[in-house]
Amino acid sequence: MAPVFLELEAPNGVKYTQPTGLFINNEFVESSSGQTLTSIDPATEEVIATVQAADANDVDKAVKAAKAALKDASWKLLPASDRGQLMARLADLMEENKEILATIDAWDNGKTYAEALETDLVEAVGVIRYYAGWADKTYGQTINTTPQKFAYTIRQPIGVVAQIIPWNYPLSMATWKLGPALACGNTVVLKSAEQTPLSILVFAELIKKAGFPAGVVNIVNGLGRDTGAALVQHPLVDKIAFTGSTATAANIMGTAAKTLKNITLETGGKSPLLVFEDADLDQAVKWSHLGIMSNQGQICTATSRILVQDGVYDKFLAQFIDTVKTVSKVGNQWDKEAYQGPQVSKVQYDRVLEYVEISKKEGATLATGGHPVKVGDKGKGFFIAPTVFTDVTPKMRIFREEIFGPVVAIVRFNTEEEAIALANDTTYGLGAAAFTTDLERAHRVAAEIEAGMVWINSSQDCDPRVPFGGVKQSGIGRELGEAGLEGYSQIKAVHVNMGNKL
Numbered sequence: 001m002a003p004v005f006l007e008l009e010a011p012n013g014v015k016y017t018q019p020t021g022l023f024i025n026n027e028f029v030e031s032s033s034g035q036t037l038t039s040i041d042p043a044t045e046e047v048i049a050t051v052q053a054a055d056a057n058d059v060d061k062a063v064k065a066a067k068a069a070l071k072d073a074s075w076k077l078l079p080a081s082d083r084g085q086l087m088a089r090l091a092d093l094m095e096e097n098k099e100i101l102a103t104i105d106a107w108d109n110g111k112t113y114a115e116a117l118e119t120d121l122v123e124a125v126g127v128i129r130y131y132a133g134w135a136d137k138t139y140g141q142t143i144n145t146t147p148q149k150f151a152y153t154i155r156q157p158i159g160v161v162a163q164i165i166p167w168n169y170p171l172s173m174a175t176w177k178l179g180p181a182l183a184c185g186n187t188v189v190l191k192s193a194e195q196t197p198l199s200i201l202v203f204a205e206l207i208k209k210a211g212f213p214a215g216v217v218n219i220v221n222g223l224g225r226d227t228g229a230a231l232v233q234h235p236l237v238d239k240i241a242f243t244g245s246t247a248t249a250a251n252i253m254g255t256a257a258k259t260l261k262n263i264t265l266e267t268g269g270k271s272p273l274l275v276f277e278d279a280d281l282d283q284a285v286k287w288s289h290l291g292i293m294s295n296q297g298q299i300c301t302a303t304s305r306i307l308v309q310d311g312v313y314d315k316f317l318a319q320f321i322d323t324v325k326t327v328s329k330v331g332n333q334w335d336k337e338a339y340q341g342p343q344v345s346k347v348q349y350d351r352v353l354e355y356v357e358i359s360k361k362e363g364a365t366l367a368t369g370g371h372p373v374k375v376g377d378k379g380k381g382f383f384i385a386p387t388v389f390t391d392v393t394p395k396m397r398i399f400r401e402e403i404f405g406p407v408v409a410i411v412r413f414n415t416e417e418e419a420i421a422l423a424n425d426t427t428y429g430l431g432a433a434a435f436t437t438d439l440e441r442a443h444r445v446a447a448e449i450e451a452g453m454v455w456i457n458s459s460q461d462c463d464p465r466v467p468f469g470g471v472k473q474s475g476i477g478r479e480l481g482e483a484g485l486e487g488y489s490q491i492k493a494v495h496v497n498m499g500n501k502l
Helices: 056-071 080-096 098-109 113-134 170-183 198-210 224-233 246-257 281-297 310-327 346-361 416-424 439-448
Strands: 005-009 015-019 022-024 027-029 036-040 047-052 142-146 149-157 160-164 187-191 217-220 239-243 262-266 272-275 305-309 365-368 387-390 407-413 431-435 453-456 489-497
Touching: 005 047, 015 098, 015 198, 022 056, 047 198, 056 160, 056 187, 056 217, 056 224, 080 098, 080 113, 080 170, 080 198, 098 113, 098 170, 098 198, 113 170, 160 170, 160 224, 170 187, 170 198, 170 239, 187 224, 198 217, 224 246, 239 246, 246 262, 272 281, 272 416, 281 310, 281 407, 281 431, 305 310, 305 416, 310 365, 310 387, 310 407, 346 365, 346 387, 346 407, 407 416, 416 439, 431 439, 439 453
Parallel strands: 160 187, 160 239, 187 217, 239 262, 272 305, 272 431, 305 407, 387 407, 431 453
Antiparallel strands: 005 015, 022 027, 022 217, 036 047, 142 149, 149 489, 365 387
């Protein structure tokens, strides 16, 4: 059996204690089966740590712990303001430990330390703080009906929530789900991604230290087909919140339908970015680059289809390729000059390179990149050069399918109507961006694009106060903002008879 704690030192010199067990009832415990997961540094392909994986018995223990905590007075009867204080304390602890948490996510995921520290941790802390403020502000209504009767509504937690998070933003995605769930008084069993299980276990220690009662938050590691499936199928789970691929979400939805479980799904995307002739081209190039090349292109909302109007196509393309070549330096997580780290895993690395070959065979023109990159003397790591394809048609797979890597398709358009038609020619509908200095056009295009979010003259903007989610095959429901609370509370109507007699 693997140890429940390891003493580790990251390549940047940060030393810390890494839990490796399952977090159930505020304790780290061994898995009942002895199954394990191995976490690999994607920059070196070396083992970071081995963590214990939950089987169906472990999942059952975690769910039952969450169910018991839901009924326990220390959580059920805890004043809402006190819940908010616990969450605020957790946010403070996250901020105090942000260097450690950022180090783990960079090491485990492959993203640069700078991005983990300055973007991911800032967002994660901000989300918990935001929902801490909402804990005592979820109100019901009083509804007048007749002079002898009235009704009122109360908002209550849904119950035990199963939350399944992805590997591209391990801590950020965890807080997006935990924040509203805890603010509304639910209890949680959270499954980490098998590729990146480390930071959430350190985060679990902070949950306990903040003072959350035992069983309110439980964390299990494991493969989706084993641990995830057991969690989704468990009869005591009342809601499932999932972020990941559309295919996996469809399977989850099918399983949840058998017991009518509540669901929130945030899934794939093939987001368009439209550049009109009147756009500020420098800004369009800058944001277009960030929208696809940041986080190694491993972003569900990545603007991986850039649609450019004929009049500025050649100029935009030249500037964009120059930016890719000069800004997107590929390096390991600890290189302060690196913009792009390795892909998260060998599986993802192979998938991206396979799509490069598919795109070539289908007739797209490789403008730059599309090859593995050697970083360091050992030649190890899952590094891929940022890749730009032109001469792309809507029938090509690079236009239609989510690659989840630093690969972008650039397409010409002539009219606004054509641009909107191209943008909407997808089964997905998560994000979209439009660059124009015409105010009327900006709002007109935003209204016509089939997406849950549209950025005007920017890309990838995200704020805890603003709803996040998609349409079509990009998901069901919303996260963040006040809208994010809707998925974690249910309304009960109470009818009061004040003397009306039959």
